Amino acid sequence: MKSKSDKNLHTRIAAWSDAHLEAARAFVKTYGELIPRDLTSAQLYGLANITCSAREFKQLNTFMDNQASKAERANNEKVHDCWRALKAKFAAFHPDAQEISRDAGPGRTVDEIHLLLAQRFAQHLIAESLVYQKTTKYEGRERKADPQPKKYAN
Numbered sequence: 455m456k457s458k459s460d461k462n463l464h465t466r467i468a469a470w471s472d473a474h475l476e477a478a479r480a481f482v483k484t485y486g487e488l489i490p491r492d493l494t495s496a497q498l499y500g501l502a503n504i505t506c507s508a509r510e511f512k513q514l515n516t517f518m519d520n521q522a523s524k525a526e527r528a529n530n531e532k533v534h535d536c537w538r539a540l541k542a543k544f545a546a547f548h549p550d551a552q553e554i555s556r557d558a559g560p561g562r563t564v565d566e567i568h569l570l571l572a573q574r575f576a577q578h579l580i581a582e583s584l585v586y587q588k589t590t591k592y593e594g595r596e597r598k599a600d601p602q603p604k605k606y607a608n
Contacts, residue, residue, distance in 0.1 A: 457559075459558060459559030459562075462557065462558065462559075463554070463557075463558045463559075463562065463567075466554045466557065466558070467554065467567075467570055467571065467574065470550060470554065470571060470574070471571075471574040471575075471577075471578070474571075474574070474575055474578065475578055477543075477575075478575055478578030478579050478581075478582050479578075479582045481539070481540070481543065481579065481582075482579060482582040482583050482586050483586070484539075485532070485536045485539075486586050486590070487532070488532055488533055488536060489583050489586055489587060490583070490587055492525075492530060492532065492533045493533060493536060493583075495580070495583070495584075497521060498576070498579055498580045498583055499580065500517070501517065501518075501540075501576045501579070502573065502576040502577060502580060504517045505569055505572045505573035505576050506573055508569055510565055511565045511568045511569055511572070514544065514569065514572055515541060515544075518537050518538075518540060518541040518544070519537075519541070521533075521537045522534050522537035522538055522541070525537060543575070544568075544572050544575070547568060547571045547572065547575070548564070548568055550571060551564050551565075551567040551568035551570075551571055552564050552567075554567050554571075555567045
């Protein structure tokens with residue numbers, strides 16, 4: 455059975471997650487041209503895996519730095535910028551993690567809460583990237599299926 459502080463933590467993180475869904479959607483839209491060719495599902499799932507398995511937030515930062523470095527070596531400035539922007543976005547969650555950890559009760563570190571917030575945001579990024587891919591494919595098919603109306607001679 456979960457303790458009251460665990461239930462409170464779950465509720466707070468769920469509320470935070472709901473409040474940040476639109477930010478994830480905006481992030482995906484900003485870097486949508488990179489999906490799925492340059493910013494692959496494998497990279498996003500790798501990000502989610504790191505958020506789940508990391509013991510410290512700095513491990514997540516190392517992963518994002520490595521992804522940015524790979525993009526830089528490949529002369530892919532947009533992907534490099536994407537990973538840097540994502541790292542900055544995740545860093546901006548730290549004050550929220552501090553606030554939630556104060557209310558979470560003993561035994562919960564700010565770093566642990568920060569990783570939980572990053573995990574939720576990564577899940578949103580994956581979901582929104584899949585939606586983005588589907589809608590852009592659909593819109594592309596729709597444009598191909600409905601070309602300019604033909605003019606008929608009378």
